[in-house]
Amino acid sequence: MAEILVNKLTPKDFKSDQEIRWCPGCGDHAVLNAVQRAVAELGIPKEKFAFISGIGCSSRFPYYMDTYGFHSIHGRASAIATGVKTANPDLSVWQITGDGDALAIGGNHFIHAVRRNIDINILLFNNEIYGLTKGQYSPTSSKGLVTKTSPFGTVEEPFSVGDLVIGARGKFFARTVDANLALSTQVYIEAAKHKGTSVVEVLQNCVIFNDAIHDVVVGKEVRDDRTIILKHGQPMIFGKNNDKGLVLDGLKLKVIKIGENGVTEKDLLVHDAVEANPGIHYMLANMDYPEYPVALGVIRSVPGITYDAAVHEQIESVKSQSKIKCMDDLLMSGSTWVVE
């Protein structure tokens, strides 16, 4: 993809002249920062980026990036991004979307983009609420959440983003936290470099309508013990004191304490993000507090043929074999007759 740039760009180069309109304290600000850092690292010229979004607070994002941008309609960003990338595989295409935009109204386009493995990067801002419409529950809201449309608590089972991605045959899934700039930047870079549909779930805070919903896991005090940052090829170790880890116990994962019962670091599972069989990734993506730490980082990253590349390869191959090279050829092909 894309030519390589000689003069390195800085995050500032990606700031547009538009006033940023998110609430003070909204997690979206941090995501914007991290994305601007990440794209500056990629060595791709600005004009080769296209940021596509739907509708929602998060979907305002493209306005703030000094790249090509398309703030479209609610739920359709995956389809539009599919069009952009299939039309021009030379672009670096990013879809910015919310839990409502991607998983409620946009659920179908989302799973189909993932299935096709189109080479776009989807950043899904999961605040477990509809922010822009002022606080109704979303398909990721926890059961029981009281919101404007669930005054007595929701009765719905939420989606888990990772499950859905893997269920739709997804090849890249990562998770990060809005405020963790370092991790986020890294994850966004890996998503960009992965060829295929990269889905990054960003645990994002909506200060107004669902404040601190992720804090039980990612709050400053607890996050080291309640999350694990997965790194390909590294043992699955976590905890404030780096003393906890994951092992396999029959068909399930289990948290152990290093040192206890004679368990050493060597007994821990080693993260293999590129394994095609999704079994273990499914389990990792699925881990939830309090039983497990929540997995962050790149959980799954399996190489594969991308849709956009396959489409263009097929065109090139048919072209090279066909006798029809232009419209006049086509017009005169097959059964014709001459009237004189």
Next chain:
Amino acid sequence: MAEILVNKLTPKDFKSDQEIRWCPGCGDHAVLNAVQRAVAELGIPKEKFAFISGIGCSSRFPYYMDTYGFHSIHGRASAIATGVKTANPDLSVWQITGDGDALAIGGNHFIHAVRRNIDINILLFNNEIYGLTKGQYSPTSSKGLVTKTSPFGTVEEPFSVGDLVIGARGKFFARTVDANLALSTQVYIEAAKHKGTSVVEVLQNCVIFNDAIHDVVVGKEVRDDRTIILKHGQPMIFGKNNDKGLVLDGLKLKVIKIGENGVTEKDLLVHDAVEANPGIHYMLANMDYPEYPVALGVIRSVPGITYDAAVHEQIESVKSQSKIKCMDDLLMSGSTWVVE
């Protein structure tokens, strides 16, 4: 659900007066037969059934059932069925749908029905083709399939129905073959009895546009060796001579031959359909020929709260606690003033 019937109904009672318009030899005929047998077994009176479909060859189904029926629009059957069941949980609601109807245009409603765990029975006729529109590829068509819209072969990765159902947090998934009346009838009965969204993938043959596509697995000659019929609580055994089985090998399933290397029937995995953790069900649903036998029967059947029940429980609980019992109460509640 539903009162119990004294006079047992027969399959014939469920035949409507409409002429059946599927192609001779289409697998849909067999499905209709099996469903008519299954529903007659349930002890539910005819008027308590509602069959809801979208559009497609398969979606003509409701016309042939002498029950309440709604042949709706393409892709929307899950949403309509959700409405019917939530409106009246006392009905036995069946959704009849095709691979295009459920997974292309209807993908979103499908995954949301599954997520909510609404108590409907979804029979998904998977012929891996759009039949009614005369033969275009579908989201389940194998990569490379040549169809009218993929004259050079599709370049898309197909969905696997089971993966998608489990990825959407599905609690019931089964698979059967159109022509296998006995297995199908049994599976449909189990689907009906399961409380929650039951998805049954029917491997269905389209004689016209995708003939014999499933035969490599379910063809008469080969089916015993290339499929395994799972039964809850039974060892995972299969083969013409009942001499093959499944065992766990690390994180993966493995096919073994009983008797070889000292393996006995006792070493085989025992099918546990009600295990909540979807790991093993995911692997089972995912098995594909030639590496594995394709799993048939009820693969996953986990009890859980249904959406329709939860909705009505909440209404009853709020009702019993509220002081507002009728509109006049509501109208006079809160801030009012009198003008005299």
Next chain:
Amino acid sequence: MIKRSQVIEKEEVVIRFSGDSGDGMQLTGTLFSDTAALFGNDLSTFPDYPAEIRAPQGTVGGVSGFQVHLGHSEINTPGDFSDVLVAMNPAAIKANIKWVKDGGTIIFDKDNFTEKNIEKAGYEKDPIAEEKLDGYNIIDAPISSMVKEALKDFGLDPKSALRTKNMFALGMVYWLFDRKLDYTEKYFEKKFHNKPGIAEANKVALRAGYYYGETIEALRPVYKILPAPIAKGTYRNIAGNSAAAWGFMAAAEKANLQIFIGSYPITPATGILEELAAHKDLGVISVQAEDEIAGICTALGASFAGKLAITTTSGPGLALKSEAIGLAVMTELPIVIVDVQRGGPSTGLPTKTEQADLFQALFGRNGECPVVVIAASTPSDCFKFAYEAAKIAVEHMTPVILLSDSYLANGTEPWRIPEMKDLPAINPPIAESGSVPFHPYKRDCEKLSRYWAIPGTKGLEHRIGGLEKTTKGTVSYVPENHEHMVNIRDEKVKRVANFIPDIDVYGKQEGDLLVVGWGGSYGYLITAVRELQAEGRSVSLVNFNYINPLPRNVKDVFSRFKNILVCELNLGQFAGYLRMEHQEFAYEQLNKVQGLPFTIRDIKEKCIKILEDK
């Protein structure tokens, strides 16, 4: 009450509360209007806030406003221009000054006129000087510091103390209009019953503002608006969205049906879903669907299953529902689709008002696909027309589109509470279990409505669907059957005209000019027309609520006027529709597409121009 130096009696007055999105202006305005309503004034309110949840603080884009129009006589709009502007920061002045009457009163928090805020608002140094406001009655109160002072013993952090600024301002306005504080105080007690400290702090701030008004000279003169001579009865304030929700619940009770709403949130329609979801006590089944299509499809499924089916949305959502509305037309299932219109096209101006979805409501479907279209005119008559929409849907077995708009949805007005026994009966044509086979498209011969056979009823098993059918319900490609069914569906909707009232003329039954409007512009049109009538002009008004079919006496009414002026907030959709339906008349147009309601002035000017040109 305290003795006042000078009191001016006024017929009506418009007050605009305005400040940063976080300043609590919506609450302030609401409390003021409730107090006015309790006092007996007629009134109309309109909130006006930015699309962003929290737009950048201190900027014009972040200003949130709430306008109240109250009077001694009938009030139909929140008013064009305000007599009093409360501006909590410089941006509030910038945003609103052109809507303040010449010489009006401007109350502002001078502590908030910091250099930074002044600059953020786009002024250089002194907003008052830059806007040339010498002729105005300027009251620059040090609200922030006075509030801090008043609450110094409460042990509140400065931020919490400052949150009561709006109540100080409200206190000043109460003084200005000679209102009692008790309703507002009781509100605090109730709202903060777990935090008596906060309740008390708000009370203190409110009173401090009131006494401040009394103390300073600047606040003279004091206005007095006597109660309006309104009909006897019990009243409440109601906004359009709540009124619509209540109208549906009333219809459900009257029809003896359970209500089912399947909707997807969208501004400005979400309020109806929210209000209905809150009324599980009245048995409402509410499904927040995954999108608009699922919204209508779940509702249609529920309609099939025998519920009163509702789906609510705004323009882009109505577009998505088009295909399923076609299915409702074909299956002849009752359903009400509410479109709370906003500025379009596409996402457009999501928080602003417009009347530009009329064509979509009338024509936005494939094939010959007629539905009933009706529109509400005021916040409170959203109740009436929601009720009507539900009644027509179930009695005539047809989808009904109910058009509201952003202005009605959020605006409020006092509403005389009806008694359920006084509302018209609703009789759905429910089929009864019988021995003859049920033919789904057999019809009532008067209305042409089919019968509603509800799943679960023994012996009425039948199949419906989107393919063309015979009366018996068999799929049919027979050309004549199709034409017959197309005509029947058309005629069925046309016959609704036999069941709706004739259109009323406000004013003389004949004359030089008939102003024609529809839906939510009513308040502005009636006010303008009344003023013109008072000036002795030959102008009358008809405002349409029933749009498809049109009332039967339209031709008769139109033919009695020399000129017809169609006013609407779009490029002329209703005018175009009237040309189709009543080609025999000439129509002049007044159109505005700014995301805002009309102003009385615009309407009057246009009318006068027509009258004087002729």
Next chain:
Amino acid sequence: MIKRSQVIEKEEVVIRFSGDSGDGMQLTGTLFSDTAALFGNDLSTFPDYPAEIRAPQGTVGGVSGFQVHLGHSEINTPGDFSDVLVAMNPAAIKANIKWVKDGGTIIFDKDNFTEKNIEKAGYEKDPIAEEKLDGYNIIDAPISSMVKEALKDFGLDPKSALRTKNMFALGMVYWLFDRKLDYTEKYFEKKFHNKPGIAEANKVALRAGYYYGETIEALRPVYKILPAPIAKGTYRNIAGNSAAAWGFMAAAEKANLQIFIGSYPITPATGILEELAAHKDLGVISVQAEDEIAGICTALGASFAGKLAITTTSGPGLALKSEAIGLAVMTELPIVIVDVQRGGPSTGLPTKTEQADLFQALFGRNGECPVVVIAASTPSDCFKFAYEAAKIAVEHMTPVILLSDSYLANGTEPWRIPEMKDLPAINPPIAESGSVPFHPYKRDCEKLSRYWAIPGTKGLEHRIGGLEKTTKGTVSYVPENHEHMVNIRDEKVKRVANFIPDIDVYGKQEGDLLVVGWGGSYGYLITAVRELQAEGRSVSLVNFNYINPLPRNVKDVFSRFKNILVCELNLGQFAGYLRMEHQEFAYEQLNKVQGLPFTIRDIKEKCIKILEDK
């Protein structure tokens, strides 16, 4: 050629091949029309098959037909009534007899008139007697047994042998019309080049039929239709769907853009997608999307990325695309949306024709949301108007809806092949990399189109979207900006009128009656009008292809006729639209909603009635 007893020269003739869905009637008809076209006749064809893939054998519902109308003079329709009916089974007689001219020729396979088949078709014993066909020229050939006999040495199983029945029948028809067999024989050779036995069997069956015709007496008289005096050039037969696909590819080549089609299959539009998907050789990118919304959205993304964007659908799909069309209007991106209309509403009659999506195309979106709407009139001019639609879309930066219909999509006619160099130039307003910042809504002052800045171009980075914007591309809630943009978008579409041709009048430029049609009814209207003109009536025709905006000379043309009759296959949508746009004229209507085209007879009767009533 063999000597013939009696040869009748005819101007034109209509033949209908009809049989069970499995009888191969579509192929038979196609081969016959190709042969006729090669011979130099003008012609028009229409296939007509059941919605079911394989409807129940032997029943009326399962009959599949193919009608060919060929002539020595210009042919514009597949004809109302047929001169010759080929009926492979009793059901084919039942289904078609009312469309056979009195005294016409009926060829049928008497071996297939078994008791069972007769009963299945709904007859008691003898279709010929029951239909009272004494006056007809009845040819009851033992086709099945003769075919079996002719092929007995081929070693085919009986089923395979019987599959050539249709070729036997075709041979008879070739005899009847004095046609050569060579084209058809070559077709077999090519089609079955891997199965020479099958090729030979078909040839033998064909010839057997031909000789049978020669042998039996009944087949006299033999018709002769001389070649039509058509313009010089190279011709091919083309159906509307292929023509549309080719028109888009031609436009792409001319505009130097790559084509991108994002579509979801739906009858009868799928053919366009299929044809484009087959032309990867010309660089077509085709995405079979997951639904119609994704179809248009992928295309819109591709348009943003600089491709010639196409999406194709039928009525229910157009409904689903409504919201995204609004986005295209707001972002002013070029895209062509093809609606191949079918019978509605809802799923309706999916394989039948209708013109009832006009309102949806014009008005089916939220807000003020104008798009260009154009309609094709004949199968081959689907090429022309696809080309035009693409040209307007990219040059004016606007969505264009192209209306076709089931009748055009599947019908064929001979088409003089254009040369690419003769087609008009297409110049998309592509923005060039520059130093000044790019303002996405800066416009060309003549067309008001904005410029197309294609991602990847250095320095033109910009953001567009569905919210209202300023010229610079900043989101704006400013009332005046919104009104300005609404007006500009409206005016931009109106100005397309300056770039399209005036409407033509067929016949005298003034007179008693102007027949007005649009789109696919053209063939029937022109035929009827020509016949009326030949009868000396003062009747002319205009048939609209440009619907929004209307051509500039409409008023001028309309004002020259005493009466205007608007004919369309719906309840009067174009008539309604004309009343809105040209209120000054009175419009009579002729409407038909049967899933079928007009008949010449209907049109003539209505015209004569109007002429004689006045």
